[in-house]
Amino acid sequence: MALIMNVMYAKAIGITQGIIGREVNSDMWLSTVLGILQGVAVAYIVAKLMQYAPEFSMVEMAGKLIGTWAGKGIAVLIFLFFLGTFATVMVTFVYHLMDYFLPEAPTILFVVAALMVGLYGAYHGLEVMSRMAFVGVFSMLTLNILVLFGSVREMDVRNILPVMDSGLVPTLWASRHFDTDWAFAVMLIALLLPHVKRSARLARVSAVSVGLAGISIVMWPIMESTVLSAEATSQYIVACMQLARSAHIGLFLHRYEMIMIAFFATSSLIQVMMCLFCASLSASKLLGLKDYRPMLLPTGAILGAFAYWIVADHMRAMEFTAHQWPLISLPIVLGLPLVIGILYLFFKDKLKANQTPS
Amino acid sequence: MTEQKKKDAVFTSQLQDNTETLDGILEFSTDLLRREFVIHADSNRHGICYLTDGLVSNTDIQLILKTLLLYGQAINGNWQQSLDSFEQIKQQLMVNCSIRTVTKLDDGINGILSGETLVLLDGYAEGLLITTKAWESRSITEPATDTVVRGPRDGFTENIRTNTSLVRKRIKDPQFRLEAMVVGNKTRTDINIAYMKGTVKDGLVEEVRQRLQKIDIDGVLESGYIEELIEDAPLSVFSTIASTERPDKVASALLEGRVAIFVDNTPFVLLLPTFFWQFFQASDDYYSRYWVGSFFRIVRYIAFLISLMLPSLYVMLVSFHQEMIPSMLAFTIASGREVVPFPVLVEAIMMELAFELMREAGLRMPKPVGQAVSIVGSLIIGQAAVQAGLVSPFMVIVVAVTGIASFAIPNYSASIAIRLLRFPLLIASGMLGLLGFAAVFFMVVIHALSIRSFGESYLAPAAPFRPSDQKDIVLRFPWWSIKRPPSFSKEQRRQGKNTMPKPSGGQSGGPERG
């Protein structure tokens, strides 16, 4: 649950808001809310779907249903999904740290450092990561509180009015950017459910955690547009840092974004870890390995190289996260469960037949 | 092969043979005493006592000899008839309370070397081991580490029996168990495993026993040997087994369902499983009122954060992220650094090293000299170095605060672990700024999250989060609110309901009883 909250948070508060802001101005928070509602629904459906065969993850399920090769195909698809997600996560991580703190350091350093920590974490497995995620939730809360403290004086409600200025359809359409953030969470549910013990209540839990993450995220667009104004938010690549930059406690502490970024980095690094973990999990499924650990290093290399290529150029990175990625990731994340669900309906008996002997 | 033979050798009925073999093994040692005697006037039976001087009490020896010589002489009738085995001698003749018969030579030798007296008689293929252990030991004094303001002043000594008795005195429960074990092929160190049956988690004692049995080492001189040989994360800087000198701490740990390992010849007792947060809990917390206890605990957590991160944060801020320093402060820092020729990182490492040097020198020197060292050191660092323009006054403050904070952590080994972690963090943040700091810090956190201590997660109950155990972590809740021991213990009940004290029925009398 903590994991789900974490994986949504980091990118959603900053980069996504900038992108949405560019499309729908002051309705960005509404767009986010809509996105969250969609996320909750999809998370619930997917988790529910997974419950039909709790001991199989999506890949295994597909493999059982329509044969090994199709299962491998789906594993490739999932791997690609995490490849892309990893790139967007890295975009978030690198631009937060590099542009605002260490503009002179080379990009590769950030990618490699994040990769190191990510590999180290992923190596220790799901349990450690979920504990880490708990720490991450804590730091998310702290971050929210901190930024609230620093910005509440500057808030101007007039900035987010009038509601629905851009009209319902554009707002809804803009929420696709946010959808990519929960897409990660949904994929996580689909892939990791067999690893979690209490499967019974999982559908509700995952929906609730997507919702909770949403609540802590939606604070950001509201703050961003009230404090900075939506126009200003949309100017920046990393909007939340702009908010953090503007926050100040009292007259003495002019800037404390570094404290905030430290908390933010927790959540961001957990995303990195999860990405690596899931990608190598699907890679190991692809190759039919029992353990995902041998796949960690090669996966890390592939993911890292791709992410570096994306991140190295700001314009390419923004182009990718803003325009190409939603169009790739959403079909995957919505289509996969759908396909599997339909397949399940058709081949239910086959699965049962497979289950009984084993 | 011969080793094995020696081990299995038994006493023969010929006293001559026995003494020859024994002398052959023990050879000559100045503290090894042999006392020959003759008992039973009729049969003129020869006997011999072996004992180690210094390990035995003279009065006990005299008592043995008195019994044997005086009463043994005076036994009437046929010796063989009245006392035909050591068992009978033990039951009818000897007056000492702790006596056992041994048949193996090896057991006899071990007995002699650990302060027992071996009595051999001609015609018996057995030996009689009489416990006469008594040696000089330090009396019970206040422990040097883990000092408290309020709380018992007794500390463990080097004598294992004294130590266990100190705990036994505190827990008068039949469920309190002590299991003996001997570890170390040459030192044959006594080890006791203490636990509360019914409170301790299933399987924990077996696990401890197994790990102890696996130890195959020539000697165990301190509990640190044991700690390193049975811990879960041998590569980690964190210690996953706590040690203490305080019997009350051991007693409280036992009541929480932990296991204590007593090791002879050391006042440090091991406690396990251990959680990281335990290192910030002093016994004072539980004895002072809970407001005070909670406050001190928070202070200690702050001390932990400072001692781990302050120098790295300072270095990071001053050499990378100057924009984060409040302006006025930035000017002050800049003016202090105006004449310092080194980069901040070098300055910080230099000062940290100087501080560690001072600490170490002060510790190792004879006490009076140690004080001189610390005075001279603080003068050099505090005054002269700044005056000479070698370091900035700010750095002195940072290092000093860090040092003080690290002393505020009650557990010495935890304090050292944190001190060790400080350096990689410092170097990383001095080289890469925030990125380095974040990366190393997360590595450390992930590492700490991944290790376990005897089946329990090291960072529990914070992560994994256990809501029921939160009453005794960051804050110490009042005793009457802590209804259950920590969740790793099997015991469910710590105290009854409604134990919050209140005056009974409007009377101004004392607190309710019952």
Place this chain on the structure above:
Amino acid sequence: MINRTMLLAVSLLMLIMSSGCLGKQEINDLAIVTAVGIDNGENNHVKLSVQIVRPADARGQTGAPSGGTGEPIYSIQATGRTIFEAARNLARFSSRRVYWAHNFVIVLGEGYARKGIADMIDFFTRNHELRMTTWVVVTPEEAGQVIATITGMEVVPGEAIDKLFRYNQIVAEAPGTNMMRLQESFLAEGTEPVLAKVQLRPRGISNKNPDQFGSLDQVVLSGAAVFEGDKMKGWLSPSEAKGLLPFIEEVDSEIMVINCPDDSNNHATLEIKSLEQRVKTRFVNNQVKVQVAQTANANLVEMGCEQPFTEIKDQMTLALKQKLENQVLKTASAAQKKYKSDIMKIGQVFHNTYPLEWKQIHSEWNRYFEKAEITVSADAKISSPVLKIQRFVKGDGLSLKSK
């Protein structure tokens, strides 16, 4: 497992070592800028003046001895075609790297402001070093001169301007315009930027020749500059700026001097403790109507009137109301008639009330604004005469009437 962890650790270490200390700058290698002035230079160049703190002299001797001229600041100037070029040109003679993060204030010369400040806004918001709470002001003088003036009680002049802004609410004659608000009002539709005005006035007394009062220039913060788009249109007088304040920020405190009901030579002073303002817009017959409602709560802080306070309280309240209304109207007329620029955020209010209509007219909003009918209704209350009830008890021999 051991090997792999070791490998990871070692490779990370190598990485750190090989990359070295990239982007590292010791704090004492930085020239910390505390104020920036931007003027027009020759040949369409930008003239950038910066005030750099000399920490050793600004902070006195902390520990180690350090020499110096004793001046706490070091002001330098450079020109360039763009601000960034000018900033880089500073490096030609600044021995340390110019560091912007602690900048307190950006002073724009009037000439530069009239030419357009879009470049400036872009430069200062794009750079991560700059804090968003930097004050932005416009001066009719040469900005470089304002920058270099040692002023106030603070050692660092930039700090002095910073503190002028912080305690600005005591006079409340200039808006607290920082970078964040400037950017917001610059980018937002339906509102135009306003910047505070600073100027040099001989107000200080030199220690050396105290008889010449006002021989030293001081930086005075009062009034405001009105922009349309990124170009400055003109000045608002202090009293106009005062009327503008409730439209753009929270007003904490403000004073009002009103005439006594019986004698207009005598004055009573009221300190406004809270001022709430609600702006409503209506759209009738293709014309914008603006209703401004103010609720003020004031304390009597200085009483120059003869009559007892209780008797003239109502009259004074009325006077206060009128004063408040006039103030707003004055500002409104300046904005509408003189500068034709919506500095009062009326457009934003209108946008919120009439989102659909806004879409049609927002491109020519200033035309509508110009013609908008602004009505003000103030509601005031004098709640407390503070410590005393009456001015003086009659017959105590102290009558200030003669004054």
